[in-house]
Amino acid sequence: MESIEELAGRLREFAAERDWEQFHTPKNLAMALSGEVGELVAELQWLTPEQSVRVMDDPEAGARVRAELGDVFAYLTRLADVLGVDLLEAAADKMAEGALRYDAETYRGSARKAPPLRHTGTS
Amino acid sequence: MESIEELAGRLREFAAERDWEQFHTPKNLAMALSGEVGELVAELQWLTPEQSVRVMDDPEAGARVRAELGDVFAYLTRLADVLGVDLLEAAADKMAEGALRYDAETYRGSARKAPPLRHTGTS
Amino acid sequence: MESIEELAGRLREFAAERDWEQFHTPKNLAMALSGEVGELVAELQWLTPEQSVRVMDDPEAGARVRAELGDVFAYLTRLADVLGVDLLEAAADKMAEGALRYDAETYRGSARKAPPLRHTGTS
Amino acid sequence: MESIEELAGRLREFAAERDWEQFHTPKNLAMALSGEVGELVAELQWLTPEQSVRVMDDPEAGARVRAELGDVFAYLTRLADVLGVDLLEAAADKMAEGALRYDAETYRGSARKAPPLRHTGTS
Secondary structure, eight states: OOOHHHHHHHHHHHHHHTTOGGGOOHHHHHHHHHHHHHHHHHHHTTSOHHHHHTGGGSHHHHHHHHHHHHHHHHHHHHHHHHHTOOHHHHHHHHHHHHHHHSOHHHHTTOSTTSOTTSSOOOO | OOOHHHHHHHHHHHHHHTTOGGGOOHHHHHHHHHHHHHHHHHHHTTSOHHHHHTGGGSHHHHHHHHHHHHHHHHHHHHHHHHHTOOHHHHHHHHHHHHHHHSOHHHHTTOSTTSOTTSSOOOO | OOOHHHHHHHHHHHHHHTTOGGGOOHHHHHHHHHHHHHHHHHHHTTSOHHHHHTGGGSHHHHHHHHHHHHHHHHHHHHHHHHHTOOHHHHHHHHHHHHHHHSOHHHHTTOSTTSOTTSSOOOO | OOOHHHHHHHHHHHHHHTTOGGGOOHHHHHHHHHHHHHHHHHHHTTSOHHHHHTGGGSHHHHHHHHHHHHHHHHHHHHHHHHHTOOHHHHHHHHHHHHHHHSOHHHHTTOSTTSOTTSSOOOO
16 A cells, blocks of 8 residues: 555445445544544553553554554545545644644643643643 | 655654653553544534535534544554554555455445444444 | 442442552543443444434344443543542533533524534534 | 432433434434543543542642543433433443453453453553
8 A cells, every 4th residue: 555545545445335435424434433543542551651662562462553553544544535635734734733832942851831731741 | 745654754853852752652642642533523523424524615614624634643643653553554454354354245235234343233 | 239439339349359450540541431432432333313313222232332331431430439539520510511601592402503613513 | 419310310401401402312422422531531641640640639630630520421421311221230230241251360460361452451
């Protein structure tokens, strides 16, 4: 697989061959995405942050995490395709916003200075 | 932005410049991804499936949905990068599995024949 | 089971008997809750809103939905217990806020007047 | 607030006064629940497990976590009410299953022996 466009195209065919477009509304796909992310989170829930860093060293857990990432990405790509959103552009725009909001000088090395609701750590 | 690799590289720099790698464990990033997907779902929760199909026609709602997709994709890319997983390959492998599991003949046009736990509709 | 307090007490014992308190940090429990909600959402993702209203009429789907609700509530109760939060009081406080924010006169029968980000429907 | 039944009754009235029953399908409410859990998870995402244990000591973060728990519980109660599910019974049934599946002797103090997909920790 070479690109997001190729993946989107293959997912489009996959749905068309099964006449599943009727189920692939943005609402339903957002729910499916949410369910897959839940499965990914479940793989990491009892691990310490340190254990989570090494999760790919465990062949079985690593394979499960990789498979869940694949599911999440497939549903995200399908949802964006159905909505006509370019994921790379949308992410780039958000990064540009983030760069303005969290300038490197102020936020370096410290989560304490971050805005209360997000990117924050009490310590 | 040309590719997932380019996005991953820019997110890596973004984190490094702020010394945020310490916060970017797979466990924490999976939580952040989950939070962003929650925001995306919230945009669509009160819409009917039909309304959700037209959500991009509303400039304000459309811009919010696009921004949430950008956030979700950015965290997913960062998480996969930290874990060393190739998202396109992982999704391709899952699609190959799905093609075997849901053959087009059996599952065409009907959610009723699908396995009980997933991809199913009672009707 | 008579009350949330009783459920919380039984979950406390359950964890203590297995020496699982070490895993039951708020962070881990919030992830577990998120995973269970993902499973609940997955049960409803391909249903139309109308089908979802009748989901309990299907004995198998109904049993799965009920089981997921039980899991979600168990983790929510355990998380609140570990944090020392009274769920009924916390919900009552939020309802009081909601009553001020969404007065019945203004918001009656129409999702259009609701604030753009939440409790909203485009129609 | 004395009981879940009382909360459910008040939420029922709240929805009726605003003619919001039309939006409160199980599908929509599950999405709303998922969105609220996402907000709860976001409060804890950058905290270490140890910091998350002390999150209620921080008045601002503590208030936000309590408010999110209230939102999650309100939507869960409303969803269960709409579906006709008794949350305490559903949780009790799941606990009885869990007690059989995870006997205290085998699973004591160790996440390693747990089934691979759930309640597990690699170490």
